[in-house]
Amino acid sequence: MSAPMSADLAQIGKSVVIKGDLSGSEDLYVDGQVEGSISLKNNSLTVGPHGQIKASVEAKGVVVQGKLEGNVQASDRVELRKSAVVTGDISTQRISIEEGAYLKGKIDIQGRAEKAAGK
Amino acid sequence: MASVTHNFMKLFRGSSGGTEATTPQAAPKLLRRSSSLGELSRQWEADSPLCVLDLGSTSAANIRFFTERSHKIYSEDLLVASTDPNLATKDEQGNRILDSRRFLADNLVYPAAHFDAVLCWNLPDYLDESLVRPVMGRVWSVLKPGGMMLAFFHTKDAGPDSPCYRFHIVGKDTLEMQPIVLRRETRRGSAGAIHTSINDGFRLQRVFNNRHIETLFRDFASIKFFLARDNVREVLVVR
Numbered sequence: 189m190s191a192p193m194s195a196d197l198a199q200i201g202k203s204v205v206i207k208g209d210l211s212g213s214e215d216l217y218v219d220g221q222v223e224g225s226i227s228l229k230n231n232s233l234t235v236g237p238h239g240q241i242k243a244s245v246e247a248k249g250v251v252v253q254g255k256l257e258g259n260v261q262a263s264d265r266v267e268l269r270k271s272a273v274v275t276g277d278i279s280t281q282r283i284s285i286e287e288g289a290y291l292k293g294k295i296d297i298q299g300r301a302e303k304a305a306g307k
Numbered sequence: 308m309a310s311v312t313h314n315f316m317k318l319f320r321g322s323s324g325g326t327e328a329t330t331p332q333a334a335p336k337l338l339r340r341s342s343s344l345g346e347l348s349r350q351w352e353a354d355s356p357l358c359v360l361d362l363g364s365t366s367a368a369n370i371r372f373f374t375e376r377s378h379k380i381y382s383e384d385l386l387v388a389s390t391d392p393n394l395a396t397k398d399e400q401g402n403r404i405l406d407s408r409r410f411l412a413d414n415l416v417y418p419a420a421h422f423d424a425v426l427c428w429n430l431p432d433y434l435d436e437s438l439v440r441p442v443m444g445r446v447w448s449v450l451k452p453g454g455m456m457l458a459f460f461h462t463k464d465a466g467p468d469s470p471c472y473r474f475h476i477v478g479k480d481t482l483e484m485q486p487i488v489l490r491r492e493t494r495r496g497s498a499g500a501i502h503t504s505i506n507d508g509f510r511l512q513r514v515f516n517n518r519h520i521e522t523l524f525r526d527f528a529s530i531k532f533f534l535a536r537d538n539v540r541e542v543l544v545v546r
Contacts, residue, residue, distance in 0.1 A: 268365075285367035287473075287485075292388075294381045297374035 196231075202238045210243075219254070229263070237271055250280075252289075259293075336475070336485045342533040343457055343541035345480030350424060350455065351376055357423040360449070362430050364487055368475035369426075381417075385442065386471070386487075386509055388414045389435055398437075407441035415445045422450050427458040428474045431523070433509040440523065447526050450546040456527075458542045460515050465538040471509040 196214045200206065204220035211227040219236030225244045226233060232249035235241055239254035246261045252272040260266060262280040270288035277294040285291065350357060357378040361369050362385050373380040391413075394405040425446050431439050446456060461469055470486040477483045487508050515523065517532070517540075524530050524544045533541035 283367070283370065285365060285370065289365055290384060290387060291365040292383045294379060295370050295374065296379065 200239075202236075225258075235272075244276075336483045338477070339482045339484055341480055341482050341541060342535075343531075343543045344476065344482060346531075346533075346543060347424060347455055347457055348479040351378065351479075358421060360417075360422045360425045362426060362446075363428040364473040366473060366475045368477060368483065372476045381422075383414065385414060385430055386433055389438055404437035405435045407438050410438055411441055411445055415442065415449065417449045419448050420451045420454075423454050425450055425454070425456040426474075427456055429459045429461070429471060431458055431515065432461050432511055432513065433471050434512065436512060443523055444526070447546055452528075452546055454546050456544050456546070458544070460520060460540045460542060461511060462538045462540060463514050463516070465511065465514060467511050469511050469538070471511075 198212065198214050198216050200216070200218045200220045200222065202219045206220070206222045206224070208224045209227070210216070210222060210224065213228075213231060215232045215234070216226070216228055217234045217236060218239045218241060220238070221240045221242075223242045226241070226247070227245075228247040230248055232251065233245060233247045234251040235254045235256055237253045239256075241254070241256045242258060244258045244261075245256070248262065248264045249266070250260055250262045251267045251269065252274055253269045254271065255273045257275045259276045260274070260278045260280070262278070264280070265282040265284070266278055266280045268274060268283070268285045268289040268291060270286040272286075272289040272291075274290065275292045277296065278291075279296040279298060281298055283295060283297065351373075357373075358381070359373050359378055360381045360383065362383055363369075364384050364387075365382050370380055370382065389405060389410065391410075394410055396404060396406045398404045427446070431443070434442060450456060472484040473487050475483040475485070520532075520540070520542060521530060524542070527544040527546055529545045531543045533543070535541060
C-alpha cells in the first residue's frame with residue numbers, strides 16, 4: 189500500500205528510524221519507526237502498515253494501520269484499521285475500529301464541551 | 308424472533324451440529340439473547356459513570372455502547388495476548404505450560420478494585436489451562452467489591468470445534484456474535500518478536516461442569532447461573 193499523496197503531507201518511509209520528539213504543522217505519514225513523542229496539534233498522523241510507533245501521540249486525527257505503542261490524544265478522531273495493533277490509552281471525540289484491529293487500553297470519548305473545559 | 312431463535316439454537320453446536328463453515332471474509336454475525344447481560348445491564352443505567360473492562364476481542368460496538376452512556380471502557384484481548392510464544396515454559400513434569408506469572412506481569416495490570424464490571428465472555432473455555440485460575444484471581448482483585456463479572460461456559464454437549472466468538476453488545480440483553488478468525492500477524496510481543504504463526508481460530512480447551520465453575524469463582528461473594536437452551540451456561544459473579 190502506498191502512502192497517500194498530498195502537498196501538505198510529510199512522509200517517513202519504511203527504512204527510516206527516528207528516535208526523539210517530532211512536531212509539525214502538516215499531516216504526517218509514518219511507515220517507518222518512531223520512538224519518542226509526536227505532536228501535530230492541528231494535523232493528522234497516519235501510521236502506515238509497516239509503521240511502528242513507540243511514542244505518545246497528540247494530533248487532530250490519527251489513523252493506524254500498523255503498530256502503535258503509547259497514549260493517543262486526538263482532538264478530532266481516531267481510526268483503527270483492521271491491521272492496527274495499538275497498546276495505550278486513547279482519548280478522542282470519535283473513534284472507529286475495523287474488525288480485526290487489536291487494542292489494549294482505555295478508550296475515553298470526550299465531547300467538545302468536555303474538551304473545552306479541559307476535563 | 309424466529310430468526311433469533313434459529314440463530315440461538317445454531318450456536319455452539321460445533322461441527323457435528325451442522326454449524327455453517329465460515330471464511331474470514333464471510334464470518335456471519337449471529338444474534339443471541341443473554342439473560343445475564345440483561346441483569347448486568349441494569350448497572351449501565353446508573354447515573355454515575357462506571358468503569359468496565361472488556362476482555363474479549365476488540366469491539367467497536369462495545370466501545371460505542373459504553374462511551375455513549377458516559378462509562379469508561381478498557382479493552383484487553385487476553386486470548387490474543389496468551390499466544391505470545393515467550394510465555395511457553397515447562398512444569399516440573401516437563402509438560403508444556405504457559406508462564407502465568409509472566410503473563411500477568413504484562414496483562415491485566417490495573418489498580419486493585421478498579422472496575423465495576425468485567426466482561427469475560429467465553430475466555431475461560433478457550434484460555435490455556437495454566438492461565439485460567441491466575442487470570443480469574445487477577446480479575447477478582449481488579450473488580451470493586453460488589454462489582455460483577457460475566458462469563459459464558461459451554462456444556463458437555465458442545466463439540467471440540469465450537470467456534471470462539473467475538474461478542475458485540477447491541478442491546479440491553481442482546482449480543483451479536485461473530486466467529487473469530489485470527490490473522491497471520493497478530494501483534495508484537497514484549498521482547499520485540501512479531502508473532503506470525505497464527506492463522507486459525509481458537510480451540511475449545513475444556514468444558515467446566517457446575518462444580519468446576521463454583522470452584523473457579525470460590526473467592527467471589529456470589530455466583531448466579533443462567534441456563535440457556537443452547538449448549539452454554541451464562542454465569543454472573545459478584546465480588
